[in-house]
Amino acid sequence: MTKTLTTLLLVAGVLSGCTLAPVYERPAPPVATSFPAAPEGYAAAEVKTGETRRASEIGWREFFRDPRLQAFIATSLENNRDLRTAALRIEEARALYQVQRSDLLPTVNATGGFNRSRTPALQSACSRPRASRSSPSTSRRAAR
Helix, strand or coil: CHHHHHHHHHHHHHHHCCCCCCCCCCCCCCCCCCCCCCCCCCCCEECCCCCEECHHHCCHHHHCCCHHHHHHHHHHHHCCHHHHHHHHHHHHHHHHHHHHHHHHCCCEEEECCCEEEEECCCCCCCCCCEEEEECCCCEEEECC
16 A cells, blocks of 8 residues: 555656646747848937947937927927926925935924912911922933
8 A cells, every 4th residue: 555655656746747848949030130221320420530329329419410300309308398297206206205214313302391389378288378399391202
């Protein structure tokens, strides 16, 4: 009984390690392996020294050389409400972050009090006026 159970478990363990799935081979992508050459003037911006830079390394004014297009882009950037809103939201998030960071700093709270009362002679046990004072009560809380 023990031998058959051990053999059965051994066979199950060996077979569980086997796979019948085929080896995956990635198919070739249906696009070109390199980016096609751009038209004259748009391939890369040439610096005065003669070297070329990628489009991501230059500013938009250098990339778009047409003055009318530059004026149109400048006007759209100045009047873009979405861009302004995004910039304001970034400033708001920074301000909220600084407020939340202030919770990391220790806080100090203090309270105090003073009471003074006078008991008339008729109500006093020793038949003379009595004045009583309570010491100031203070409580302090430091650090969070």
